[in-house]
Amino acid sequence: MTWWQRLRNTERVEAQLDAELRFDYDQRVAANIRAGMSESEARRAACLVFGGMEQVKEECRDARGTRWLHDLWQDFRYALRTLRQNPGFAAVAILTLALGSGATTVMFTVIDSVLLKPLPYPQPDRLVTLNEATEKYGDTFRLSYPDFIDCKRDSRSLASMAAWSYGGGTVSKPGAAEYVASREMSSEAFSVLGVTLVQGRAFLPAEDRLGAPPVAIVSSRLWQQRYAGSPSAIGAPLVFDGRPYTIVGVAPAGFQLDGEADLFTPLGQDTDPRMQNREAHFLPVVARLRPGATLAAAQNDLAPIGHRLAQQYPKSNAGFGFKVHPLLEAAVAGVRPMLLLLLGAVSLVLLIACINVASLLLARAVSRERELALRVALGAGRGRLARHALTESAVLALAGVALGILLAAFGVRPFVAFWPGALPRSAEVHLDWRVLLFALAVSLLCGILFGLAPALRAPVRELEQTLRAGARSMPGGSRRLHSGFVISQIAIAVVLLVVAGTLARALLRLSSLDPGINVRNVLVARVALAPRVLANPAQTRAAWNDVLDRARAVPGVKSVALADIIPMRAGENALGYWTTPAAPPLNQAPISLASGVTPEYLKVMGIPLRKGRFFTDQDRTGNEFTVVIDEVLAQHAFGQTEPVGKRLFVQAMGPTTVVGVVGHVRHWGIANDDQAPIRDQLYYPFAQVPDPLMPLFSRVMSMAVRTGVTPLSVVEPLRRALRGTGGDQSLYEVRTMEQLASGSLARQRFLMLLFGIFAGLALLLACIGIYGVLSYLTSQRVPEFGVRMAIGASARDVIRLVLRQSVGMVFVGIALGILVALAAGSLLERLATGTRPTEPLTFAAMVSVLAIAALFASFLPARRASRIDPMSALRQE
Amino acid sequence: MGEKKDVWQGTLALMVLKTLDVLGPQHGYGIARRIEQISENLLAVNQGTLYPVLIKLEQEGSITSNWGTSDNNRRAKFYTLTKSGRKQLQAESRHWRQTTAIIDRFFAPEKAL
Numbered sequence: 009m010t011w012w013q014r015l016r017n018t019e020r021v022e023a024q025l026d027a028e029l030r031f032d033y034d035q036r037v038a039a040n041i042r043a044g045m046s047e048s049e050a051r052r053a054a055c056l057v058f059g060g061m062e063q064v065k066e067e068c069r070d071a072r073g074t075r076w077l078h079d080l081w082q083d084f085r086y087a088l089r090t091l092r093q094n095p096g097f098a099a100v101a102i103l104t105l106a107l108g109s110g111a112t113t114v115m116f117t118v119i120d121s122v123l124l125k126p127l128p129y130p131q132p133d134r135l136v137t138l139n140e141a142t143e144k145y146g147d148t149f150r151l152s153y154p155d156f157i158d159c160k161r162d163s164r165s166l167a168s169m170a171a172w173s174y175g176g177g178t179v180s181k182p183g184a185a186e187y188v189a190s191r192e193m194s195s196e197a198f199s200v201l202g203v204t205l206v207q208g209r210a211f212l213p214a215e216d217r218l219g220a221p222p223v224a225i226v227s228s229r230l231w232q233q234r235y236a237g238s239p240s241a242i243g244a245p246l247v248f249d250g251r252p253y254t255i256v257g258v259a260p261a262g263f264q265l266d267g268e269a270d271l272f273t274p275l276g277q278d279t280d281p282r283m284q285n286r287e288a289h290f291l292p293v294v295a296r297l298r299p300g301a302t303l304a305a306a307q308n309d310l311a312p313i314g315h316r317l318a319q320q321y322p323k324s325n326a327g328f329g330f331k332v333h334p335l336l337e338a339a340v341a342g343v344r345p346m347l348l349l350l351l352g353a354v355s356l357v358l359l360i361a362c363i364n365v366a367s368l369l370l371a372r373a374v375s376r377e378r379e380l381a382l383r384v385a386l387g388a389g390r391g392r393l394a395r396h397a398l399t400e401s402a403v404l405a406l407a408g409v410a411l412g413i414l415l416a417a418f419g420v421r422p423f424v425a426f427w428p429g430a431l432p433r434s435a436e437v438h439l440d441w442r443v444l445l446f447a448l449a450v451s452l453l454c455g456i457l458f459g460l461a462p463a464l465r466a467p468v469r470e471l472e473q474t475l476r477a478g479a480r481s482m483p484g485g486s487r488r489l490h491s492g493f494v495i496s497q498i499a500i501a502v503v504l505l506v507v508a509g510t511l512a513r514a515l516l517r518l519s520s521l522d523p524g525i526n527v528r529n530v531l532v533a534r535v536a537l538a539p540r541v542l543a544n545p546a547q548t549r550a551a552w553n554d555v556l557d558r559a560r561a562v563p564g565v566k567s568v569a570l571a572d573i574i575p576m577r578a579g580e581n582a583l584g585y586w587t588t589p590a591a592p593p594l595n596q597a598p599i600s601l602a603s604g605v606t607p608e609y610l611k612v613m614g615i616p617l618r619k620g621r622f623f624t625d626q627d628r629t630g631n632e633f634t635v636v637i638d639e640v641l642a643q644h645a646f647g648q649t650e651p652v653g654k655r656l657f658v659q660a661m662g663p664t665t666v667v668g669v670v671g672h673v674r675h676w677g678i679a680n681d682d683q684a685p686i687r688d689q690l691y692y693p694f695a696q697v698p699d700p701l702m703p704l705f706s707r708v709m710s711m712a713v714r715t716g717v718t719p720l721s722v723v724e725p726l727r728r729a730l731r732g733t734g735g736d737q738s739l740y741e742v743r744t745m746e747q748l749a750s751g752s753l754a755r756q757r758f759l760m761l762l763f764g765i766f767a768g769l770a771l772l773l774a775c776i777g778i779y780g781v782l783s784y785l786t787s788q789r790v791p792e793f794g795v796r797m798a799i800g801a802s803a804r805d806v807i808r809l810v811l812r813q814s815v816g817m818v819f820v821g822i823a824l825g826i827l828v829a830l831a832a833g834s835l836l837e838r839l840a841t842g843t844r845p846t847e848p849l850t851f852a853a854m855v856s857v858l859a860i861a862a863l864f865a866s867f868l869p870a871r872r873a874s875r876i877d878p879m880s881a882l883r884q885e
Numbered sequence: 886m887g888e889k890k891d892v893w894q895g896t897l898a899l900m901v902l903k904t905l906d907v908l909g910p911q912h913g914y915g916i917a918r919r920i921e922q923i924s925e926n927l928l929a930v931n932q933g934t935l936y937p938v939l940i941k942l943e944q945e946g947s948i949t950s951n952w953g954t955s956d957n958n959r960r961a962k963f964y965t966l967t968k969s970g971r972k973q974l975q976a977e978s979r980h981w982r983q984t985t986a987i988i989d990r991f992f993a994p995e996k997a998l
Contacts, residue, residue, distance in 0.1 A: 024952075025936075028962045031955070032914040032932060038957070039918075057929065064933040071937035073944065 018078070025068055033058055079392070083399035090400065097372070098404070101365045104773060105408025108361030109450055110415030111354040111766075113439075116446050117420050119347050121437040127336050128436065130202035131296075135335035136306065138169070138293040140314075140328050145599075145685060147331035149289040152324075153275075153282075156194075156291055158317060159330065165301040165309040170197035171275060171291040172265050175707065177249035178539050178736055179271065183234045185736035187536045188270035190248070192278055197265070200296050207231070208242040208257030216276035224253035225272040228261035248273070250539030262435065266292065280704050286324035287659065294335060306332045326593040339432050345839050346759070353507070353766050356500050358450070360770050364777045365408075366458030367493040369401060371784040373461075394464065401459025402452070409451035413444070428754030461489055490781045494774075494814075495821040498862065501767070501774040502825025505854040507832055508767035511760035513850050514679075514843040518756060523749050524673035525575060526614025530745035531719040532574050532712045533726075538734045545699035548706050552694075555711065555737075556606065558729045564717040565726075569609035570694055573601070574710050575675045576748040582686050584659040587645050591657060600641055600688035601675055602658070604697055604705065610670065612714045613745075620652035620668030628695035633664040638672045641688035661692065677752030711739075719744045759839075771858065775865040782814055783869040793873055794881025803874035810873050814866035822855055897930070897938050899981060902974040905948060905966040912961040913939060939964060947973050 033054055040050035058064065069075060091098040126132040140155065141147035151159070151171060160169045172193040178185050195216035198205065206228060215223050224246055226235075235241035235255075246253045248271060259272065275291075282288035297306060307330075314329035333341075373380075380393060417439055424434050431437075535555060541547040552570060559568040573581055584597035591597070609615075610622045618639055627634045635656055642651045654666050673689060674681035681687065697705050715722050727739050750757075786793075793806050829851070836843050897920075904919045905911055911919070916939075917930040942948045947970030955961040966974070 024962065027960065028913060029932065029936065031912065031959060031961045032917070034959070035914040035955075058932050060933075064936060067933045067937045068940055071940040 021072075025065060029061060029064060033061070079395070080399065083396045084403060086396070087400040087403040091403065097368060100776070101368060101404050102408045102411060104361045104364055104776075105405060105454060106411035106415060107769060108354075108358035109409045109412030109447065109454070110419060111412075112351075112358045112450060113412055113416035113443060113447050114419045114423050115347070115351045115354045117416060117439055117443045118424065118431075118437055119351055120440075120442055120446070122431065122433050123340050123344055123347060125436065127339070127433075132336065133334070134167075134297045134299075135201070136166075136295050136297060136303065136332045137335050137338045138295055138310075139331045139333070140289060141331045142327045142329075144596075147333075148685075149328070151291045151293050152286045152288050153291060154284065154286050155317060155325070155328075156293060159293075159310065159313055162313045162316075163295075163306075163309055165298055165306040166295040167298040167301075168196050168200045169293060169295040170194045170200040171293045172197055173275065173278075173291055174266075175273075176536070177271075177707070178536050178738065179230070179234075179246065179248050180250070180539060180736055181245070181247035185738070187738050187740050188230065189267065190271040190273065191265050191269045192273050192275040193265065194275045197272075197294075198259075200294055202296075203260060203263060205257040206260050207239055208255070210257060211274045216274045218277060218279065220274065220277055222251060222253045222277065223256045223274065224248065225257040225259055226255055227259050227263065227268065227270040229268075230270040231258045246271075247539075249542060267430075281700050282704065286321055295332075303332055303334065322593060327596070343431060346755070349759075349835070349839055350762060353504065353763060356504060357766050357769055357773075358454070360497050360500050360773045360777075362454045362458045363493050363497050364773050364780075365401075365404065365454075366461055367490060367777055367781050369397075369404075369458055370461050370489060370493075371780065373397065374784075374788075398455065398459045402455035405451040405455035405458075409447050409454070413439075413447050416443075416447075426758065428751075428758040487785065490785060491817050494778055494781050494817045495824065497770075497774040497777045498818055498821025498858065499825035499828065501770040501858055502822055502855060503829045503832055504763065504767040504770045505858055506825070506829035506851055507836060508760065508763035509850040509854040510833060510836060510843050510847060511756060511763055513847060515753065515756045515760050518679050518753055521674070521678050523575070523678055524615065524671050525745065527745040527749045529715045529717075529719050530612060530614075530712060531715060531722065531726075531742065532577070532710055532745060532748070533723075533739045533742040534708075534710045535730065536738045536740065537706055538732050538736045540734065542703050542706055545702040548702045549695075551732075551737075552706075552709070554732075555730060559711060559713060559726060562722055562725045562729050564715050564722045566714045566716050567608045567611045568714075569606045569612045569712050570709050571603055571605045571609055571712055572694070572705055572708050572710070573603045573675075574712065574748070575613075575673050576677050576745075576752045577743070579708065580675075580686075583661070583690075585641075585645070585688075585690065586657050587655070589655075589657060589663070597659065598644060598688060599686050600637075600658075600690045601686055603689070603691050604694040605691050606694050609691070609712065612712045613673070614714075615673060616671040618669040618671060619650075620666070622668055622670070623691070623693045625695075627667075627693035629698065631696075633661060633696055634667045634693060635661075635664045636668040636670055636691045637666055638670055638689040640672045641690055642669050644688055656690070658690070658692070664692070674752075678749060679753055679756055710741075712745075756843075771861055774858070775861050778814060778818075778862050779865040779868060782810065782866045783872070785813065786810055786869045786873045790873070790876055790881050793876055794878045797876070797878040798882060806874040807867075807870045810870035811863070811866060814862065814870075818859060818862045818866075822858065826851065826855070897934060898942060899974070899977050901935075901938060901942065901964075902947060902966065902970055902977070905964060906971065906974055910951075910953070910963040910965045912955060912963050914961075916964070942970070946970070 036054035036057060037047075037050045040053050041047060045053060069078075127135065129135060138151060138159065139147040140149040140151055142149070153171070156169070156171045160166075163169070170193060172191050175190040175192055176187060177190055179188050193211070195211040195213045198210040205225070208225070210225070211223065214220060226241070226246070231237055231241055234246075235244060241255055241258065244255050246255055253273065262268075282290065297303070301309075310330040310332065314325075318325045318328060383393060384390070420437060420439065424431055424437050427434070537548065537551050537555075541551040556568050556570065559565055573579055581602050582599050583602040585600050586592060586597050605623070607623045607625060607627070610617060620636070622636055623634065635658065637645070637651060637656070645651070645656070646654060651666050651669055656664050656666050658664055670691070672687070675689065676684040694705070694709075713719070713722065713726070723739075723742055730737055730739060793801075793809075796806065796809075797803075833843075900920050901916055904916050904923075908915070908919060913932075913936060917932070917935055920930050921928060939948070939950075943950055943964070947967060948964045949967055950962050950964050952960055953963045
């Protein structure tokens with residue numbers, strides 16, 4: 009029999025053992041009788057040799073080697089029985105643990121899927137991204153197309169490199185016209201990532217250049233929707249932004265290049281002037297390291313290429329170099345600190361939960377001291393008792409964590425959906441065996457953590473004293489341990505409360521900041537023009553004017569404007585500027601946000617005009633180039649002198665005249681604008697954008713509408729009005745400015761909400777902990793209080809006595825908590841802009857909340873102690 | 886009866902194996918009796934020692950057990966030596982002879998004196 013069979017057939021094994029031994033015994037008795045003894049004598053003699061049936065059986069059971077399993081099973085059933093006797097205790101403990109471990113499991117699931125798991129490509133650790141960097145602004149620059157081509161040609165350490173750019177347009181054939189997100193990509197994009205197409209092929213190098221036949225790769229979604237997933241789609245025609253394309257491939261479902269797209273076209277075919285411009289940094293680049301090449305080797309390899317380009321093209325490339333980052337790191341860099349902060353917070357909650365259960369268990373262990381002493385007296389070993397206590401806490405921990413996993417399974421999706429902005433790799437977030445392993449480890453850790461104190465308390469010495477003294481004795485060590493539990497709970501609660509309070513204050517302060525525009529009743533949306541007008545700049549301009557006229561005619565619309573960038577929404581355009589005709593190299597020029605707008609923009613957005621004028625219809629091509637600057641740029645460029653009428657030399661525009669100064673707009677979001685590297689802002693007339701740039705601008709232009717009614721109520725009328733004569737003009741990404749403004753505080757709000765929940769939970773748990781421990785400590789002192797009251801102490805004296813004990817613990821806990829909170833504050837300041845590390849008011853408010861709650865929790869047991877009847881208390885002794 | 890000696894630690898297993906080798910399949914009582922007889926009743930086999938040894942030997946694979954019928958028609962558990970048990974017995978008895986030979990040599994000169 010294997011040990012497993014033996015374990016499973018315990019009863020049969022026991023019966024067989026019994027039969028075997030009984031046979032032996034009977035044989036002996038029979039032999040003795042044969043030898044001439046009387047029956048009773050024979051039995052006595054046999055017993056003497058045998059030495060006791062039960063002892064023999066015990067020896068045999070030990071010999072089987074499955075003893076520990078039997079004991080475990082026994083402990084397990086015993087633990088279940090004790091827990092069932094105390095359903096209240098069990099429920100509180102399990103629920104506490106479930107909340108703590110559930111929150112921790114959710115955070116770990118997200119961290120595991122987003123930060124830890126390798127990207128879903130072959131050999132993902134070889135994938136890197138490339139940026140261009142200057143000393144002043146860091147590696148925030150994407151690559152320009154000529155730089156990308158040079159880098160690809162000259163690099164030795166990178167096996168392959170691909171660039172791509174964002175885009176979008178209208179697919180009008182086959183099927184109805186629809187705006188889709190698209191990407192232009194160099195021919196190597198799929199091979200660099202190691203992605204195979206489900207149908208057809210990737211772009212050929214020969215197709216990745218000007219004048220090559222227009223080819224396209226479609227997403228699986230588009231393929232299913234417009235070609236019914238048929239293989240005959242390869243070679244089929246497709247009309248995108250009015251141009252006919254031939255489909256050569258289908259991308260796998262879920263394929264992403266920084267978000268999903270439905271159409272991919274060769275980057276090299278793009279005729280836009282920015283493709284030839286080394287100053288246009290717009291291409292994200294992904295590359296694969298050559299086998300054996302390290303990140304450092306790649307960095308060293310690219311440095312001379314950067315130097316050479318800087319010498320060769322000083323005007324555009326001086327001061328620029330290349331910087332390599334692992335792709336995974338670059339993809340998740342934005343969310344890593346926040347995820348880790350949240351993991352820290354939930355771990356604290358879990359820790360409080362464990363401490364809570366530990367103090368509950370310890371209190372019970374102390375009151376069960378007599379029972380334990382009795383067991384020792386009956387022959388139980390210390391190890392056996394400790395094992396028993398640990399089993400009980402392990403059962404609690406397992407039950408709690410199992411429930412926690414269940415909570416996490418339901419909680420992960422809402423958490424991801426609630427994440428402010430886009431969580432990278434969010435589609436990959438799900439519970440898997442790694443998470444289960446983590447949860448199992450957590451539960452074991454919890455079990456040991458809070459089971460250890462009671463386990464180590466198993467009495468061995470002074471047994472008879474314990475037995476005689478009864479349950480009322482209270483060793484000092486256990487009292488210290490209890491105080492330690494309360495103190496650490498309070499300290500942790502202080503930390504979480506202070507962080508939550510700091511975030512709340514920051515949010516309040518930020519919400520009251522002026523965004524620089526009047527966000528009420530403004531609607532913004534991107535407009536996809538009818539594809540056929542994009543080929544001809546004159547027609548494009550006419551189409552835009554038509555859009556403005558049509559929108560203005562919609563009832564409820566007060567004024568309409570166009571703009572290429574919208575405050576507090578992703579997508580920026582920044583240009584270098586200077587005040588003298590002799591231009592410095594680009595990397596030394598100050599940089600300003602630059603927005604091409606139509607004359608009514610100021611009115612629509614409600615931006616205050618400080619000096620001069622805003623644009624009129626006269627500011628158009630052919631007339632003098634004009635710009636309007638904001639007060640920040642005015643201060644930087646002109647200081648105290650009058651800016652209106654001055655010349656400003658803007659990158660890619662040349663000399664312009666400043667005609668007005670307007671208020672600063674918190675473009676980077678209400679919270680982030682103060683810290684943004686680029687705060688200067690300038691506006692130029694959309695009508696002065698030169699013809700060659702019209703197609704590019706037309707792809708990114710947005711419409712802003714000020715309404716006299718609720719802005720969302722005009723969305724449908726606007727959509728209908730703008731459909732155009734061909735019915736192929738559409739609105740997309742429709743938002744109100746209020747949505748964008750509140751979205752710019754989403755991170756602060758998200759953190760505040762979560763920390764609010766954590767802090768509330770911590771406060772509740774800490775109060776339960778204080779209440780439990782004090783009730784317990786007080787009940788241990790009932791006889792003492794009885795004596796005190798018998799010799800004249802008043803109820804108030806007793807209350808004071810109990811409260812003094814708790815005030816001491818609360819005070820130490822708060823002091824410790826404040827120290828940790830100070831350290832946490834500076835960390836928080838870096839993560840959520842707008843928070844300040846030390847705010848005495850917040851500290852004071854949060855600490856008093858905690859102190860009041862803690863005192864209330866300790867007042868209940870204190871009052872109970874004051875109401876005991878001295879006579880009965882004394883009789884208990 | 887009080888003069889009987891307990892079996893020395895570790896030698897009981899060897900005795901059990903040898904008994905099974907000589908007698909063939911045998912139940913626990915039979916093994917105990919045989920050891921007592923061979924020792925001419927100088928050894929007392931404690932059941933609390935014998936049965937755990939039988940369990941250990943079975944777990945190690947040196948012996949197997951089957952339920953059968955005893956001489957007096959009662960169901961009893963019979964132990965049989967396995968192939969590996971026989972090998973173990975050979976190795977152990979060689980080892981035992983060596984040990985006793987060495988011990989003998991230690992005591993021989995003293996006798997000679």
